[in-house]
Amino acid sequence: MRLLRRVLLPALATAGAVLYVQKVHRFRDPVRFSPDEAGVVLSPSDGAVSFVRRVDLGRIENFDPEISTLVDAPIKRQDGWLIGVVMRPLDVHYTYQPIAGTVRHIHHRAGDTEAIAAQKLLGLVLRQPTDLLESSGTANNERYSYTVQSDLGDITVTQVSLRSALQPLTFVEEGQSARAGNKASFLPNGGLILVHLPALVAPQVEVGQEVRGGETVLGRRSS
Template sequence: MKMRDTFIKPMHPEGRRFVAIFAAITVVLFLVWEVLGWVGLGLTIWCYYFFRDPQRTTPTRAGLIVSPADGVVSLIEPAVPPAELGMSDQPLTRVSVFMNVFNCHVNRAPVAGRISAIAYRPGKFLNASLDKASEDNERNSLCIDMEDGRQIAVVQIAGLVARRIVCFVTPGTEILTGQRFGLIRFGSRLDVYLPDGVPPMVNIGQTMVAGETVLADLLSDEPARVGRTG
C-alpha cells in the first residue's frame, strides 16, 4: 500500500454534494475573513473524511456474521426485533454498534442472503448510544433470509446529529456478506439481531470494522465471549 492510500480514501458518491457545499461556503468564508476560511477548510476535509468508503477484506467462511458498521459495541442485550419486519416476537440477542461522527458511515451486510423485508419508521433523534434509541429514533430495518432458513435483522438507527438514513437495496435483493447496503449521515448506530441460540463473539467497548470484524459464528458452539479492558 502506498503512503498516499493510508490518508486518501475513496469517497462515497452520497458525499459529493455535501463536500461541494462545504467547499463553496469555505470560499465565501475566505473572502469574509481568512481565519473563518481555514475553519471552513477543516470542516470540508472532515466532511470528505466522513463520507470515505475504503475497501474492506471480508472473511468468506460459511457461518460468519460480520459487523455491519465501524464503531464501538455499545450494547449487547436480549431484545425483540422491530415489529414492522414481521419476525419472531421472542427476544433475540441484539448487538449495537455506535458510530460517532469520525467513523466511516457506510453500512455493510452482516451475512449473505436474500433481503425479505425492509421497513422504514420515522422517529426521534436521541443520542444513538442510548438504549431507548432502538425504540424511539428514526430507523430503517432489514430482514435477511440466510441459505439455512434462519433470519437476521439489521437496523439502521439515526442519532443525535443524523437526519438521513440511506438504503441502497430493495426487498428481494440477493446480498453478499460485507456488501454495502446503506449509510447514515453524521452519527448513528446499527443494531444486529442474532438468530436464536447464537452467542456474540464480541464485547461491549470493542472496536468494530464494518465488513471485517467477526461478530458471531453460526457454526460455532463456543459460549459468548467475555473481555477485559486494560
C-alpha cells in the same frame, strides 16, 4: 498580530477541520476484505460496540419494549441476541451486508430526532464505552431496517438516527440476493446500528470493542 495567532488562526483551523470532516472524510470508501468463513455474521458498520444483550422470547435483557418494536421486524417470542454498534462522526459511514442470503422486510419508519445526552455524546467522541440502549431515542427515533434470510436464520439490521435525521442512501431491495460484505447503505449523519442474531448464533464481540464493517466477525454459529 497577537490577536491573529491566538484567535483567528485557531478558529480558521477548527472551521477547516469541521469542513473537511463534513465534506470529505465521511465520504471515504475504503476497500474491505470480508473473511471467507462459513457460519459467521459480519459487523454491518464501523464503530464501537455499545451493548450486547440476550433476547429471551422476544424480550431484551433488562429492557422493557419487545424487540420487534425496536428493530421494526416480525420477530415474535424469539430467542437470540441484540448487539448495538455506534457509528461515530469519524467512522466510515457506509454499512455492509452482514451475511449472504435474501433481503426481506425492508421498513423505513419516520420518528423523532431526539438528541442523545451531552455526556453520552462526549463519551462517544472520546471513544469510551457508551450504552445507548437505555436512551429513549433508541426506541423513538427514525430508523431503517431490513432482514436477511440466511442459513443461520433471520439476521435483522436496524439503523437508528442519533442527533440528526438518518437520511439513509440505501442499496438493498426486497427479494435481492445479499452477499456478505457488499454495501447496504450510506448514513451521512452516522447512527446506532442494531443487529438481531438468532439463537443459533453466538456473539463474538464485547462492549467497547472497535469493529470494522464487512470485516469484523460479530457472531458465529454455536457448536
